[in-house]
Amino acid sequence: MRAWIVGLMAASLVAVALAVAALVLLRAGDDTIVLDLDAGDCFQVPDDIAQAMISKVDTIDCAKPHEAEVFATGELDPGRDQPYPDDEQQLFARVDRQCAAVLADHADLVDRFGVLPVVADERSWESYRGRYVCVAIPYGGGTTQGSLGL
DSSP, X not given: OXXXXXXXXXXXXXXXXXXXXXXXXXXXXXXXXXXXXXXXXXXXXXGGGGGTOOOEEEEEOTTSOBSEEEEEEEESSTTXXXXXXXXXXXXXXHHHHHHHHHHHTOHHHHTTEEEEEEEBOGGGHHHHTTEEEEEEEETTSOOBOSOOOO
């Protein structure tokens, strides 16, 4: 039981650290805009993620080794024409909670994957208004093979 709690705390810390890095900055680049991906889409993590940017990615067949998979998508306050929130931290925390709740229902995955919630930044908000993407990344980096099947 104690190991589970420590693991959950570690997962939360990793998720928060990744969350800070995940506000999307749209720019020219690879193949597909992250916010256009759907659950079950797999991709390689771009090299520039260390620079707090993730926008476009190279998608890959999930049957091949890959570094990340979208496991859920959603929309905050669907149907509302909402302006970009005043509090970015609160926006990101809300999306992080939504993503973590989906993964939490799958205990076997919580121990193996961190959550990277992705939401549009202020510049790209008009195009994506509230859409978010939940990405699973194996702890410790590396690759995984096959779909998570969520």
